[in-house]
Amino acid sequence: MTDIQDQTRRKSRRALVGTVRSISGTKTINVVVDRLVKHPMYGKYVRRRGRLAVHDPRGEAAVGDLVEIVPCRRLSKTKSWRLVRVTRPSDAADGDRGSA
Template sequence: MSTEETQAKTVSGTVVSNKMDKTISVLVERKVKHPLYGKFMRRSTKMMAHDEANECNEGDVVVIEATRPLSKNKTWRLQKVVSKAQVV
């Protein structure tokens, strides 16, 4: 066994809900090529992530990283906030 640490998988997305305590819901979009027609389609996934400081608001662009299961649905942790949402 080596002593090197493995990199956790990271994805970026938009916060769509922060109504829970220390939890955010992040929408991650990706482009997938249709197997027959070749057209690129947008597909999205909603992921629950742990936000220890409750620092995120709806509309923020964030980077989340994979971690051990924290609850039934939560296996991601907030790594950093890339950009804050505009306050209207």
């Protein structure tokens, strides 16, 4: 595969924004992602919530942070998302950042 095809392929990946709900290991965080789905019969937009296991290799996310995540290769049974960056840190003190 050429470099141009590889770059185009990577750009098509969707990035999601969610909130860190818990830290479940040294390199794993649980992120809640909200999305709006149109109801098939009534047409009303309904809020759906998904809970994803996300790989955080540097341990930079803390509970309550708003984070951006992208899909990656499967890392474990439930973990197939990777942390890109912390969009907005939580209001909590920075002293507990990165603790597991």
